[in-house]
Amino acid sequence: MKLVLKIVGGLVALLALFVAGASVWFWFYPVTVNNAVNKFTAEFAMDTPELLTGLGMIDNTPLDFHSGKLSDYTKAQDEKNLARLKDARAMMNRFDPERLKGQEKLSWEISTWFLDDLIAQAEFEYSGYRVNQISGPTIDLPQFLTDTHVIKNEKSVKRYISRLNEFGRVLGEVTARVEDDRAHGVVPPDFIIAKAINVMKTFIEGGAEKNPLVTTLAPKLDKIDGLSAEKKAAYVADAAKIVGDRIIPGYEAMIALFEDMAATATHDAGIWRIPDGDKIYAAALHSSTSTDMTADEIHAIGVAEVARIESEMDAILVAQGLTEGSVSARVKQLMADPVHIFPNTDEGRKEMLSYLVELNDEVMAKAGAYFITLPPQKLEIVRVPEYSQDSSPGGYYNPPALDGSRPGRFYINQKNTADNPRWTLPTLLYHEAAPGHHFQLSASQLIKDVPLLRKVSPFGAYSEGWALYAERIAKTDMNMYASDPLGDLGRLQAEMFRAVRLVVDTGMHAKRWSREEAIAYMLDKTGNTEDEVTREIERYVVWPGQATSYKTGQLAILKMRAKAEAELGEAFDLKRFHELVLMNGAMPLGILEKTVDDWVADEKGG
Template identity: 45%
Template sequence: MHFLPKAVAVSVLTLAIAGCEKQSESQPQAEAGQAKSEMAASEPAAQPASANEAFIEFTDEIVAEIFKFAPIAPTSFGLTEADVGYHFADKLGDFSPTSIEVSRQAHSRWLEAMEQFDASQLTGTALTTHQVLASTLAKTKALKPYINAVFSPLSYFSLFPVTQLSGAHLDIPRVLQNEQPLTNEQDAKDYIARLQGIQQAFSDLALVVQQDVDKGLLPPKFAVEGAIAIIGQMTAPAPAEHPLAVVFKTKLAEIDGIDEEQKSALIAAAEQAVADSVYPGYAALKTTLETILPKASANAGIWDLKNGKEIYQGALENFGADGKTAEEIHQLGLSEVARIQSEMAAILEAEGMDSSDVIASYNALFEDPQYVFANTDEGRQELLDYLNQQMDTVSELLPTILKTLPKAPVEVRRIPEYEQDGSAGGYYTGPSLDGSRPGIYWINLKNTEDSPKFTLPTLTYHEASPGHHLQVTIAQEIQDMPMLRNMIWFSSYGEGWALYAEVLAKEMGMYKEDPMGDLGRLQSELFRAARLVVDTGLHHKQWSREEAIDYMHSTIGGSRDEVTREVERYSVWPGQACSYKLGQLKILELREQAKQALGEDFDLAEFNDQVLIHGSITLTVLADKIDAWIAGKKSA
């Protein structure tokens, strides 16, 4: 269903619902021994509860509507039938063209309903939620005339319903394998029912793809080819060997209370569903993709699509442009690239290495065997062990940079092999509320040579702690956070924090005795700065895919295969790659503003709390929150 499209690279949705033990946005709890946050002082005095309650009830009605048409969404949030009020775990939802019109009508109704609420009468989390909802509805309104299949009133912007990177052909198998509960016989029957629904879902999705093409919204040729290749991988095994059947059989074996004869029958039913529904569904989608392939453009930017210029500016605004034009962002990227390469040169000089060509020297490190894990099962396990050690070390230092500490654990896991070709180097998914599923830091292990040792610390700090895992779990523990807020994700805030977290890791001393790791950190920041250049190059300056790959590879180093995957990602997800650097720069700007205003009263841990304890918000709302915090401290 098109209310909640999920993006593979950054599937970062914070999870919260009333009734669980969490902390309040207006008065966050600190862990034992840690100072209380100053957040209460930054909120206005409490007003009559009725205005807040009425608005939160409205947001709950939005959630109920979303869950009705997208029943796979509560599964992703770790919710149960008791939470939602009815049985949903056996349904996938509507993926047909009708669902697009449902989304568009819902957007119009919600915009109209927002006019009933006076923001000046709201306080605390209700006020923040009003600000956030108003912002996201306005951003989608600006894009509404130009986009079709992936129109989503509450989602951050994406464009194409099926690519090598994203779409239901990837999302549904991921939810079933990693998020669908399987603890009893009813869960098993629900799993099978969802398998049986895949043929209809993917057949409907094929109609949506064709409708998009008819409206002039066609992915580039390589993206269509990539999606076809993924479908080929997903349908190559015999039904009994398909990942959806193997996972089912493995989890079913761990369930007590079901006799072996019934387990055998359930396994046979799952395998039959793969043969009779999953494979035909993929076949229908593949047929449509093969039909549109000859029409697909060789251009990698959306500038040649109908209304491409307007779509791209709208995308940039969704991802933190804050009024900056594509050309201004392009120039900002070039400036940041030059600064960061200069800092890398200084490290190379200090280590007695050639700094005349920073990237050539950096690339040479990839060939040094002391930094490369073997591209074998044993080498992959060694790499995973190394990542776990990093996460253990940083967790001990978190109290130095944060007052409010998360409770949920985080694990590192390998990205599934069928997904790794089109996936980024790593990403994070949040924990379930009931604690049954931890936060997961996913790592791409297709080729370990893509991830030498000096590149891994910064990726870990970005995806796990102090990056996305802190951000997601702290938001999850906000006591009065309405469920709706967990369906609104601002990439410039979320990815901005994660990139800012890489700076925090250096400030925590994580690179004190690891200059090559610090070089890797700078290359990571260089990577995000180059994204500003490449994204605007592709979609504004009309660069070809090859031009973008050449610039990226010569600017940041690393393997050409990895750079190619990244450029292909930017091509089908315009604007998103800019959000990291735009968000980080804004947070650093706000931190410097707070330092100047507070002087000796500035506390880094308190500042970081203020960035995180409100949950996902726009950069504009974040700036307002920091201003209020500064004012509160100065008046105390």
């Protein structure tokens, strides 16, 4: 059950509010929607140490009770979380939505949809693969410990050491859960098992002394004033001992379990292969798209979008003198052209990162003409950690800490620089950084007078839809490709990638396509490298429905904008439209559409 991960990804701590003076009546008898939402948000957050650290609100303060701990990954904790969700939903029923107005009504609508969705998914106790090649504690926790846990003084070092011990516990709990999943008919496909084993073996190869949990500690200790060389050496030795005695054996136990499962695992790709798989996929589509569209409807939209985008790509290729072969064959020709590829060396990777920084600076210089609120939080552009690059996507974004202690980070996979020729990088930057995820996720943290739940983005169709919409406006409104036709081709290739996702995700999970059929379709339509396509298809295998959120969300936002432009005519203000969409925070698409309609009515009324 992916309940804990979903909650961790979508909830915000209220601990600071408690300390600021929230009284007993507030906690037990919340009298406003904001208080009620904050109450159930806080209850989950206080049980999720990783979330509290990720938010960066109280680590290394007198209020820090959590940063030496990790979450409980047991079945009993999942059951506790589900009961808590149901209690929270019952609490929201105390409010009559017909008597609510403005932001309070919007908060009620968003939070009840969110709770209903979590409960619906949580009812499927065995719904997916909790350890796989791209996610799960074996991947997520090492990156959390090396990148998110803040070491700034000796106490935070001791808490890091404590968390390493906790990681040993977690590995044991998760191994027990995987065994339980197996007993209930949930075993990953053979190719997922093979990739997961490879990732785990890569992480522990070289022993404790060469493990990232140890090697990343020493440079952080060097930044602590007054810490003696003897203490530094002792802390590194402590870390190495825990990694050697508890963490590596935990990985070895998980690897042994996966090797045993591989002996009988099947090759089928779709989630239909597990008990209740069809129902699980329907719930996943509802959650990912925040719509009631069926798999067949989504598949048909994908096929139509693929045809449209292919035609636009062909026009650019012909204008560049590339006329022979299919669209994807000509794109592959450009992808392989060494003139566009950064050297696959440390220097080449640094050059690529510098180019991405330049692109971000360029788009930020124009952003003020299209957005009212610009993110004050800093952005860092960094490489995906090498231990996870084999199965990580081409790029992803992690939002800044709420207290500003950690910037937003755009991670780019640089395992093979040929996967990202220069002309493909602008649209990747616009999606992950400005004006995409960095704008949306940073802006949401700035929203005032709403429950803290609305400052985060647990709605994939909104957040991924916005990022794909951002790719589009970089061309249509901001003219970022005015003198860069190949960059525009990169934009269309990326959009094609998302349209193809609608086809292959529903193909595998609803129409029972094989992994190989899905790979072949994506290769034929995108022109991406086989390695990149394979990583993507295998990602969709373990995250059913998630890949449909991008295009579904983009098309919905474009439709809302077109309707607003048609109704308001010359009175339509693009900056105000963007402010409305961003500064109300993430929400399901149906609620967003109603919010836009209400705004249009208000604009008409003067």
